[in-house]
Amino acid sequence: MTYDLKMRVWRGDRSGGELGDYTVEVEDGEVVLDAIHRLQATQAGDLAVRWNCKAGKCGSCSAEINGRPRLMCMTRLSDFDISETITVTPVRAFPVIRDLVTDVSFNYEKAKQVPAAKLTPRDRDGKRRMMQQDVERGQEFRKCIECFLCQNVCHVVRDHEENKQAFAGPRFFLRYAELDMHPLDTNDRRKLAQDAAGLGMCNITKCCTEVCPEGIHITDNAIIPMKERVVDRKYDPVTWLGAKIRRRDPRDEV
Amino acid sequence: MTDSTDQRHPMTGNRMDPGADTGFERHEYDVVVIGAGGAGLRAAIAAHDAGARVAIVCKSLLGKAHTVMAEGGIAASMGNVYPDDNWKVHFRDTMRGGKMLNNWRMAQLHAQEAPERVLELEEWGALFDRTPDGLISQRDFGGHRYARLAHVGDRTGLEMIRTLQQRAVALGIDVFMECTVTDILKDGGRVSGAFGYWRETGRFVVFDSPSVVLATGGIGKSYQVTSNSWEYTGDGHALAMKAGASLINMEFVQFHPTGMVWPPSVKGILVTESVRGDGGVLKNSEGERFMFDYIPEFFKKETADSIEEAEGWYTDKKNHRRPPELLPRDEVARAINSEIKAGRGSPHGGVFLDIASRRDAEFIRRRLPSMYHQFKELADVDITAEPMEVGPTCHYVMGGVEVDPDTEESIVPGLYAAGEVAGGMHGSNRLGGNSLSDLLVFGRRAGHNAAYATHRLKGDRPTVHDEDVKAAAAQALAPFEIDGGENPYTIQKDLQDVMQRLVGIIRKAGELEESLKEIDKLKERAKKLAVEGHRQYNPGWHLAIDLTNMLVVSECIAKAALEREESRGGHTRDDFPGPSDEWGTVNLVLTLAGGDFASPVELRHQRLPVMPGDLKELFDS
Numbered sequence: 001m002t003y004d005l006k007m008r009v010w011r012g013d014r015s016g017g018e019l020g021d022y023t024v025e026v027e028d029g030e031v032v033l034d035a036i037h038r039l040q041a042t043q044a045g046d047l048a049v050r051w052n053c054k055a056g057k058c059g060s061c062s063a064e065i066n067g068r069p070r071l072m073c074m075t076r077l078s079d080f081d082i083s084e085t086i087t088v089t090p091v092r093a094f095p096v097i098r099d100l101v102t103d104v105s106f107n108y109e110k111a112k113q114v115p116a117a118k119l120t121p122r123d124r125d126g127k128r129r130m131m132q133q134d135v136e137r138g139q140e141f142r143k144c145i146e147c148f149l150c151q152n153v154c155h156v157v158r159d160h161e162e163n164k165q166a167f168a169g170p171r172f173f174l175r176y177a178e179l180d181m182h183p184l185d186t187n188d189r190r191k192l193a194q195d196a197a198g199l200g201m202c203n204i205t206k207c208c209t210e211v212c213p214e215g216i217h218i219t220d221n222a223i224i225p226m227k228e229r230v231v232d233r234k235y236d237p238v239t240w241l242g243a244k245i246r247r248r249d250p251r252d253e254v
Numbered sequence: 255m256t257d258s259t260d261q262r263h264p265m266t267g268n269r270m271d272p273g274a275d276t277g278f279e280r281h282e283y284d285v286v287v288i289g290a291g292g293a294g295l296r297a298a299i300a301a302h303d304a305g306a307r308v309a310i311v312c313k314s315l316l317g318k319a320h321t322v323m324a325e326g327g328i329a330a331s332m333g334n335v336y337p338d339d340n341w342k343v344h345f346r347d348t349m350r351g352g353k354m355l356n357n358w359r360m361a362q363l364h365a366q367e368a369p370e371r372v373l374e375l376e377e378w379g380a381l382f383d384r385t386p387d388g389l390i391s392q393r394d395f396g397g398h399r400y401a402r403l404a405h406v407g408d409r410t411g412l413e414m415i416r417t418l419q420q421r422a423v424a425l426g427i428d429v430f431m432e433c434t435v436t437d438i439l440k441d442g443g444r445v446s447g448a449f450g451y452w453r454e455t456g457r458f459v460v461f462d463s464p465s466v467v468l469a470t471g472g473i474g475k476s477y478q479v480t481s482n483s484w485e486y487t488g489d490g491h492a493l494a495m496k497a498g499a500s501l502i503n504m505e506f507v508q509f510h511p512t513g514m515v516w517p518p519s520v521k522g523i524l525v526t527e528s529v530r531g532d533g534g535v536l537k538n539s540e541g542e543r544f545m546f547d548y549i550p551e552f553f554k555k556e557t558a559d560s561i562e563e564a565e566g567w568y569t570d571k572k573n574h575r576r577p578p579e580l581l582p583r584d585e586v587a588r589a590i591n592s593e594i595k596a597g598r599g600s601p602h603g604g605v606f607l608d609i610a611s612r613r614d615a616e617f618i619r620r621r622l623p624s625m626y627h628q629f630k631e632l633a634d635v636d637i638t639a640e641p642m643e644v645g646p647t648c649h650y651v652m653g654g655v656e657v658d659p660d661t662e663e664s665i666v667p668g669l670y671a672a673g674e675v676a677g678g679m680h681g682s683n684r685l686g687g688n689s690l691s692d693l694l695v696f697g698r699r700a701g702h703n704a705a706y707a708t709h710r711l712k713g714d715r716p717t718v719h720d721e722d723v724k725a726a727a728a729q730a731l732a733p734f735e736i737d738g739g740e741n742p743y744t745i746q747k748d749l750q751d752v753m754q755r756l757v758g759i760i761r762k763a764g765e766l767e768e769s770l771k772e773i774d775k776l777k778e779r780a781k782k783l784a785v786e787g788h789r790q791y792n793p794g795w796h797l798a799i800d801l802t803n804m805l806v807v808s809e810c811i812a813k814a815a816l817e818r819e820e821s822r823g824g825h826t827r828d829d830f831p832g833p834s835d836e837w838g839t840v841n842l843v844l845t846l847a848g849g850d851f852a853s854p855v856e857l858r859h860q861r862l863p864v865m866p867g868d869l870k871e872l873f874d875s
Contacts, residue, residue: 013790029517031632041743045794046787050315052483055523055628057412058318074631097454098791108316108423108431116424117379127332128376129388135381139406142381142413146317182379 001028005035005077006085009047013098019087020044026077032086033061033072036100048099056213059147063100064089069149069211091152107148110168113196114175115254119184134183141178141222143214144171150208150218156201167198170208170218177222180229188251194230199223278723279459283309283428284708285701286448286463288435288490291319292411292690293673294469295418296371296697297704301467302425304705309461310422311430311450313485317419320471320483321693324411325526325624327393327403328375328694329687330368334389336400336571341365343399346872348688351397351582352652352681353552353823354838355503358865359659360679364688364695371694372404380417382406394531397582397685399556400571408526408624414690433459435489436799437726438466438497438669441716445497445668449726453796456789458727462718464711465704467662468494468655468671469697473507475746475800476808477648478754481513481524487800488807490675494655495806496851499664501844502677502860504653504807505814506824508684509759511536511586513647516602520632522647525607525625527686529642530579532621533568534609536590537641538598544605545578548589553581584683584823587646591759594645604645610638646759650689652680652824653814656843662700668707668716672700678841682823733798734789738782742798745783749776749804757812762828766816773809780805802851809855814842817857838862 005026008019022043024035033051040047052058054073061072066080066087080086094102122128150170157163168176176193179185193199206219216222285301287294290312301308312319331344345365349356372390376382382404383391394401406413422429435450439460448461470490474482491501512525530536538544549557557578558564564577579586590605600606609618615638619626622637629635629642654677655664662670673693680688708715733742756769780802785795820834821827841860847853 027518030519034519040793041741041747045741045743045785046792048791048793052314052318052320052485053323054483055323055520056631057409057624058322058483060315060318076632101454101791104315111420112423116420119377119379122373122377127334127373127389130381130384131388132384132386135384138381139383142406142416143409144416145322145412146416179379182381185379 002026003082007035007039008085008087009036009039009100010089011047011099012096014096017096019089028078030077031073032065032075032077032088035077035086036072036088048097048101050101057145059145059213062091062147062149062152064091069153071147071149071213074213091148093152093154093158094148104148106164107146107151107169107171110172111175113168114172114179115187115189115192117179117182118186120186128184130183137181137221138178140216141174143216144174145214146171147213149211149213153207153211155205155207163198163201167201170202170223172197173199173202173226174216174218174222177226180226186251188253190230190233191253193226199226199230278727279457281309281459281461283307283461283463285309285465285467285704286311286461287467287469287701288312288448288493289319289469289471289673289675290314290316290419290429291321291469291471291673292414292418292693293697293700294319294467295415295422296694297467297469297670297672297701298427299418299421299425300698300701301705302427304702304709306705306708309428309430309463311433311435311448311461313432313434313453315431316429317415319415320485321411321415321690323481323483323524324414324690325408325524326395326528326531327405327410327687328368328372328414328690329395329398329402329685330372330404330691331365331400331402332369332372332390332392332404334385335392339400339402342872344368344402345869347398348685349681349873351685351688352683353833354681355822355841355862356681357659357678357863358869359863360696362869363659363699364679364692367695368691371691371698375414375417375694378417378421380406380413382413393528394580395527395686396530396580396586398687403531403687405528407620408528408622410690430459434796434799435493436730437722438493439718439722439726440497440666441719443667444716445666446716447718449723451730454791456792456795458730460718460723462715464708464715465668465670467700467704468669468675469673469700470675472651472674473804473807473811474648474651476749476753476804478750479513479522480648481510481522482648488803489800490671491654491807491810492803494664494666494669494671494675495844495846496849497666497669498845498849499666499669500656501653501810502656502841503682504651504677504810504844505818505842506652506682507648507811508583508650508652508824509587509646510649511583511590511646512607512644513649514628514633515600515604515643515645517633523628523632524647524649525642525644526622527583529607529609529622529625532609533612534607535577535579535612536586537606537608538593539600540598544593544598545581545586545589548585548592549578549581550585553585557581582683582685587759588826590644590646600643602643604643606641607644608641610640615639650674650684652682652684653677653811660699661703662696663703663707670700670704672696682825730799733783733785733795736782737784739784740779740782742783742785742794742801745776745779746797746801746804749773749808752776753808753811757808757815760826760828761815763816766812769812770809770816773805773812777805806846806851806855810844813855813857814844817842
């Protein structure tokens with residue numbers, strides 16, 4: 001079945017803009033991104049929007065749909081009433097470039113600050129061994145598609161531009177946690193996570209977890225355990241020293 | 255390198271001042287890599303490791319390239335699950351999968367080097383699924399004799415791109431994101447650089463670089479039903495031709511047997527072959543496992559001909575032959591196509607892919623989490639409880655830039671190609687899992703060789719000529735100048751319709767001739783494109799530029815498909831149903847004689863390189 005969908009889409013650039021009203025013909029089973037594409041192909045050829053895979057795998061088409069941060073390709077029109085007007089606006093935490101496209105370079109800058117994996121040497125046969133249950137924790141975090149919805153919704157930066165300098169955001173707490181839980185990694189990034197990445201500024205309101213399209217338990221599985229690990233290191237120097245001497249924690253602080 | 259008086263983007267170095275042109279932004283590098291998927295990233299890392307100053311230029315944000323959608327795994331004969339596996343078996347599988355039309359040397363290098371490339375990813379932080387003794391797990395896939403695909407659930411591509419991306423970032427490689435290259439610049443016969451525009455501002459940028467690596471992926475967006483993303487507009491193929499390089503094997507387009515067919519919005523989205531590798535089977539509307547009716551002579555010896563034998567194979571590969579559901583993709587896609595045409599399709603015009611009745615829900619969710627999620631979210635189908643509906647979708651082009659198998663250099667000095675944009679490696683049909691390994695093996699080789707090629711010039715760098723830069727700029731802006739009224743989106747849609755209808759899975763002479771006429775008409779219309787708005791982040795303008803690439807590549811496909819009068823791999827001719835020995839030694843080579851899109855595509859025959867005796871012996875048994 002086809003029907004006319006009423007949409008409001010934010011049009012504008014750095015200098016400002018406004019919601020434009022459109023009526024788009026859509027079909028049953030379509031998603032918001034389909035409607036945006038049809039709008040682009042038939043009424044607004046220069047409507048700027050990012051997208052790639054259209055299957056929830058690349059994390060390009062993040063936007064706020066009726067105020068809620070979501071992927072446009074995974075938001076089905078059937079979630080809304082046929083008579084409802086769907087409003088699409090760019091994600092709020094990042095500066096607008098044009099229309100629905102924002103400048104997400106904040107995230108790429110923060111990515112540069114995470115020291116990479118540095119593994120122990122390979123086994124004698126040239127391979128490495130890790131048990132499935134040991135890699136699974138990291139694997140959950142590596143499901144991240146970098147849609148940056150968690151960054152967008154995090155109140156530490158959403159309305160506080162001034163915090164961006166000292167705060168890497170949930171996406172990168174995932175990364176710190178993933179590396180910290182890697183069975184063979186030799187870098188100790190706990191101090192860095194706390195100081196440079198601002199892990200302490202997070203007060204675990206779980207907004208990030210709620211919007212994650214991959215269903216990663218960002219707060220429970222990454223941020224809270226990471227906070228505990230930081231605390232272990234910080235407040236228990238005797239255990240830390242003992243572990244270091246007996247080489248139970250052979251990692252090097254970076 | 256950048257002009258400090260301008261306002262610059264802190265990360266990309268992109269100009270932030272829109273408006274009147276104030277001259278071209280210029281950068282100097284030793285190697286410029288176009289594309290940031292698996293091949294591009296691996297090439298850049300290799301070039302960096304060889305001491306070169308490298309830039310990656312990509313149309314999307316870093317980490318969003320099409321590699322991210324690869325699901326099943328990376329084929330590499332590490333022997334972690336079956337110690338009998340080795341490069342020779344992998345080589346043999348690859349050649350047979352490509353119906354012996356592969357460039358043997360590429361297939362050999364690929365099989366030999368893939369295991370180390372996978373271990374390298376692990377070194378850089380990739381977390382692959384494990385075997386019970388802690389090694390990298392390997393899964394079954396079509397056409398591979400042993401379980402061989404290193405994987406992470408069904409999101410291997412994401413793991414691969416993220417790992418390479420993080421490695422490239424850690425090495426400090428410069429990345430020009432959302433920047434499209436529209437021309438390869440030359441000095442005499444040699445590459446001297448590349449010309450492009452920032453998508454964000456529409457401003458032009460010139461790269462001065464004696465070596466350029468094309469890693470731009472494929473052409474799927476020329477088809478209506480495709481698993482490919484918007485970026486797959488054949489840019490590298492077209493850039494190479496315009497620069498004087500040649501394409502081979504363009505008639506071979508892979509239709510993946512299993513794409514989603516419903517709802518319409520997701521038609522074409524990939525359903526991983528791992529579903530079949532992990533036990534899923536194909537059924538028609540009569541509930542019959544029809545693949546047993548479609549076992550070709552060529553694969554009879556290694557394919558199970560009864561359900562009993564096929565069932566035994568999952569646990570005991572020594573004493574059972576492979577289930578026919580795991581024949582190479584071309585065979586399975588044709589079979590599905592025939593079933594649908596014979597009226598035995600599913601309600602939405604596909605066939606049924608059933609794993610629900612064969613594996614328990616926990617297994618399915620663990621091994622195929624993305625598929626579970628994708629069907630649940632987009633089609634309201636619970637794949638642990640009911641079968642999926644699937645049908646063929648345009649997935650991959652075997653054809654691409656003709657390169658030297660060892661160095662990945664095209665016939666144009668300084669121009670390299672790796673990954674899907676390169677041709678030869680996969681012959682007439684690619685095996686699943688061989689793409690990700692291809693990206694790694696040949697991406698590395700291309701980057702490495704490109705770096706040394708620049709190094710060997712010892713500072714005697716070719717020149718970027720101003721008149722070429724001005725011409726490239728004028729050409730890119732042409733869509734704004736004309737007021738012809740043609741909408742680029744409409745032309746793209748019409749092209750997709752032509753390719754889908756006339757140059758699809760099953761082809762015949764009359765339709766192919768018609769397609770060439772249609773493409774000619776579209777080319778004429780494309781001269782009268784009108785683009786609204788201005789240069790800043792304008793998708794209409796971007797598409798207008800990509801469209802010229804799609805048109806020339808589509809013409810190559812149709813032309814080569816009309817010429818090859820046989821059926822082989824990803825090229826099936828209704829009027830020439832079988833393979834022919836004569837055609838089995840021929841590559842079709844396509845060039846643009848005049849070096850611009852106005853000149854016609856020329857086609858010639860070339861003999862396939864002959865495999866040495868010691869490798870030939872592998873096929874005697």
